[in-house]
Amino acid sequence: MASFESVDVKEGVDQETIDAVREVGGAYKYGWETDIEMEYAPKGLDAAIVKLISEKNNEPEWMTDWRLKAFNRWEKIKEPKWSMVNYPEINFQDQYYYARPKSMAEKPKSLDEVDPKLLATYDKLGIPLKEQMLLAGVEANEEVEKGERKVAVDAVFDSVSVGTTFQKELKNAGVIFCSISEAIREHPELVKKYLGSVVPITDNYYATLNSAVFSDGSFVYIPPGVRCPMELSTYFRINAENTGQFERTLIIADKGSYVSYLEGCTAPKRDTAQLHAAVVEIIVEEDAEVKYSTVQNWFPGDEDGNGGIYNFVTKRADCRGYRSKVMWTQVETGSAVTWKYPSCILRGEESQGEFYSIAITNNHQQADTGTKMVHLGKNSKSRIVSKGISAGFAQNTYRGLVSMHPRAKSSRNYTQCDSLLIGDKCGAHTVPYIEVKNNSSRVEHEATTSKVDDDQLFYCRQRGMDEEEAVALVVNGFCKDVLQALPMEFAMEAQQLVAISLEGSVG
Amino acid sequence: MLNIKDLRVNLEDENKEILKGVDLTVDAGKVHAIMGPNGSGKSTLSYVLSGKEGYEVTHGSIVLNDSDILEMEPEERAAAGLFLAFQYPVEIPGVGNMTFLRTAVNAQRKARGEKEISATDFLKQVRERASSLQIDAEMLKRPVNVGFSGGEKKRNEILQMAMLEPKMCILDETDSGLDVDAMKLVAKGVNSLRDNGRGFLVITHYQRLLDHIKPDVVHIMADGKIVKSGGPELALEVENNGYSDILSEVA
Numbered sequence: 001m002a003s004f005e006s007v008d009v010k011e012g013v014d015q016e017t018i019d020a021v022r023e024v025g026g027a028y029k030y031g032w033e034t035d036i037e038m039e040y041a042p043k044g045l046d047a048a049i050v051k052l053i054s055e056k057n058n059e060p061e062w063m064t065d066w067r068l069k070a071f072n073r074w075e076k077i078k079e080p081k082w083s084m085v086n087y088p089e090i091n092f093q094d095q096y097y098y099a100r101p102k103s104m105a106e107k108p109k110s111l112d113e114v115d116p117k118l119l120a121t122y123d124k125l126g127i128p129l130k131e132q133m134l135l136a137g138v139e140a141n142e143e144v145e146k147g148e149r150k151v152a153v154d155a156v157f158d159s160v161s162v163g164t165t166f167q168k169e170l171k172n173a174g175v176i177f178c179s180i181s182e183a184i185r186e187h188p189e190l191v192k193k194y195l196g197s198v199v200p201i202t203d204n205y206y207a208t209l210n211s212a213v214f215s216d217g218s219f220v221y222i223p224p225g226v227r228c229p230m231e232l233s234t235y236f237r238i239n240a241e242n243t244g245q246f247e248r249t250l251i252i253a254d255k256g257s258y259v260s261y262l263e264g265c266t267a268p269k270r271d272t273a274q275l276h277a278a279v280v281e282i283i284v285e286e287d288a289e290v291k292y293s294t295v296q297n298w299f300p301g302d303e304d305g306n307g308g309i310y311n312f313v314t315k316r317a318d319c320r321g322y323r324s325k326v327m328w329t330q331v332e333t334g335s336a337v338t339w340k341y342p343s344c345i346l347r348g349e350e351s352q353g354e355f356y357s358i359a360i361t362n363n364h365q366q367a368d369t370g371t372k373m374v375h376l377g378k379n380s381k382s383r384i385v386s387k388g389i390s391a392g393f394a395q396n397t398y399r400g401l402v403s404m405h406p407r408a409k410s411s412r413n414y415t416q417c418d419s420l421l422i423g424d425k426c427g428a429h430t431v432p433y434i435e436v437k438n439n440s441s442r443v444e445h446e447a448t449t450s451k452v453d454d455d456q457l458f459y460c461r462q463r464g465m466d467e468e469e470a471v472a473l474v475v476n477g478f479c480k481d482v483l484q485a486l487p488m489e490f491a492m493e494a495q496q497l498v499a500i501s502l503e504g505s506v507g
Numbered sequence: 508m509l510n511i512k513d514l515r516v517n518l519e520d521e522n523k524e525i526l527k528g529v530d531l532t533v534d535a536g537k538v539h540a541i542m543g544p545n546g547s548g549k550s551t552l553s554y555v556l557s558g559k560e561g562y563e564v565t566h567g568s569i570v571l572n573d574s575d576i577l578e579m580e581p582e583e584r585a586a587a588g589l590f591l592a593f594q595y596p597v598e599i600p601g602v603g604n605m606t607f608l609r610t611a612v613n614a615q616r617k618a619r620g621e622k623e624i625s626a627t628d629f630l631k632q633v634r635e636r637a638s639s640l641q642i643d644a645e646m647l648k649r650p651v652n653v654g655f656s657g658g659e660k661k662r663n664e665i666l667q668m669a670m671l672e673p674k675m676c677i678l679d680e681t682d683s684g685l686d687v688d689a690m691k692l693v694a695k696g697v698n699s700l701r702d703n704g705r706g707f708l709v710i711t712h713y714q715r716l717l718d719h720i721k722p723d724v725v726h727i728m729a730d731g732k733i734v735k736s737g738g739p740e741l742a743l744e745v746e747n748n749g750y751s752d753i754l755s756e757v758a
């Protein structure tokens with residue numbers, strides 16, 4: 001008989017969810033704020049603010065010029081209106097574009113020098129900024145064996161990176177992992193070569209805005225043939241009020257390298273909305289592979305739809321060589337408005353793009369999210385699995401493009417797009433765009449929409465689970481395919497989130 | 508143990524009366540069987556007992572071990588020891604059978620103010636009880652009831668019952684769709700749970716099951732009422748002559 005122990009390990013993930021959900025109880029658990037002295041750039045946006053941000057980051061002139069070019073363009077273009085999200089006009093002059101804790105004026109030389117208030121913030125968020133905890137000799141090894149792998153963290157607080165862990169160890173492996181502001185100063189040749197090469201400053205309204213005002217973010221370079229020895233992650237925390245967060249992430253996986261990168265984000269509860277417009281660019285060279293996982297848990301707004309983060313994000317990976325491979329996995333549970341389409345340019349022959357997504361909207365949240373798979377290379381492959389869950393008064397749209405160019409002969413796409421509705425006041429929409437410009441490629445698209453089944457819930461309740469626990473279990477089951485694509489640590493967090501973000505959706 | 512008095516139930520949507528005055532008492536340690544023609548209200552009774560939505564109780568009472576359960580949520584009734592083996596077990600895609608079981612066990616324990624079961628104890632119990640029902644490891648890994656054959660689903664219900672150790676077990680046609688060997692397994696499963704503290708209400712159409720699970724009392728339900736009760740011989744009478752004699756006798 002096969003071993004039951006192995007069953008337990010695999011199944012353990014769901015169980016963690018249920019346990020955690022029981023313990024958590026309250027809804028958004030990251031809604032507290034850190035009381036810390038901040039310095040701001042003056043409110044509003046003009047060329048002087050752009051220059052100020054550049055100056056605060058001690059940037060070289062080429063970078064300042066790049067930002068100004070973006071700003072000039074941004075002034076001339078208009079916000080896009082094609083997505084299925086409604087929100088009040090954003091007054092771009094009525095917010096701050098730069099906010100940094102006073103204690104970060106001098107960049108700390110090591111994590112020990114970081115303001116204890118900031119360390120405490122990340123501690124409370126459950127993000128380890130102390131390497132020692134995982135590195136203490138024998139204990140560390142045991143932890144690793146228990147499956148607690150090492151994760152290096154770049155912690156971004158409002159507009160600045162607070163610190164990056166495991167930098168030395170990574171450096172020994174040849175990996176560069178630092179904040180983007182540091183990379184601009186320390187590795188200008190790499191930044192110059194790649195920044196804007198996947199998402200040009202002209203790309204779209206929010207990407208252009210980001211190019212002008214991004215303050216920090218993460219930078220990753222994996223040299224040829226190197227398998228990054230640990231997971232890398234960036235944790236974004238918005239704390240300051242009336243402040244936009246504009247982070248910029250640049251990941252370069254050189255030939256034959258591999259990296260798994262995680263991104264997490266939270267923000268305090270506030271009754272006014274806040275803007276977040278990020279850009280992520282990934283360059284994947286021949287035979288390299290990048291996994292990029294996001295658990296997006298920005299404050300979603302309250303039950304009546306007040307406040308929350310407006311999340312306008314441009315994420316794109318460029319698979320440049322033979323067999324380049326990228327996998328996006330996202331769990332989108334937060335934000336009042338989400339506008340996000342992590343995409344893959346499949347330029348290399350036999351390159352591969354995958355997109356796994358869970359988007360949960362409850363109360364008055366709106367999400368318009370999906371992906372673009374642009375097949376340029378021969379025999380390229382892509383796979384899209386999207387699970388949208390709507391509850392309350394929420395609207396959830398999957399919007400996806402699959403494009404097979406004339407050169408992309410014998411390429412394949414498979415798309416599966418499932419929507420689940422909880423209650424009858426929410427909506428799910430699927431908007432697929434398919435273009436095939438050669439006759440040897442194949443595109444498959446499957447879509448389903450269903451309601452949470454009362455019989456399933458009754459079955460769970462008859463066995464003793466309360467209604468919320470039953471919904472969490474059924475929805476986690478619905479999302480299983482995507483949850484399995486996440487790294488272990490994230491899978492657990494994501495499962496808990498699935499449950500928590502659906503609180504109050506039934507009964 | 509279970510005390511049902513003059514229970515009258517309407518369908519919520521249609522204002523149609525389905526149960527028309529059911530009286531039934533199951534004492535601890537006893538096995539009661541309910542037989543009756545299709546559509547007579549047997550499953551409806553089991554749903555109303557377990558608290559499914561869609562039914563309106565217009566009259567009567569249901570008491571389980573001194574508590575009036577009509578006011579309780581389905582999960583509270585479950586925690587109080589009521590278990591229903593469904594006539595049509597539900598599939599839950601993506602949720603592993605083991606996870607489901609453990610979640611259920613712990614939910615009930617928590618509701619009763621008990622400690623969660625440890626992973627080791629849980630595994631040990633599942634392993635034992637699954638193997639006596641000839642449910643293999645593969646089936647435990649699969650999502651709840653998804654792709655299970657009719658007979659596998661029914662055995663899975665009994666496994667859940669064995670894990671939850673309820674006080675009052677209602678089995679709705681657990682025998683239908685079972686082959687002869689599976690029926691014996693299920694009967695063995697039920698018999699091994701028989702004890703002084705536990706009551707059973709076994710809904711069935713066939714004497715065959717009752718050969719293996721010997722009932723103390725047999726009831727005949729027709730048109731929303733229990734029209735006749737008796738000993739095991741009543742089931743044999745149904746098996747041999749159908750319902751027409753009994754029904755005309757009580758009419």
Ligand SMILES: Nc1ncnc2c1ncn2[C@@H]1O[C@H](COP(=O)(O)OP(=O)(O)OP(=O)(O)O)[C@@H](O)[C@H]1O
Nearest residue numbers: 518525543544545546547548549550551552561594
């Ligand atoms: N939700 C419903 N809507 C309409 N009619 C219903 C509903 N539920 C039950 N009924 C009706 O109530 C009556 C009793 O049904 P029930 O399922 O309880 O019968 P049963 O005795 O279990 O039958 P069987 O032996 O076929 O399982 C039937 O006439 C059935 O059609």
Ligand SMILES: [Mg+2]
Nearest residue numbers: 549550551594
């Ligand atoms: Mg029935």
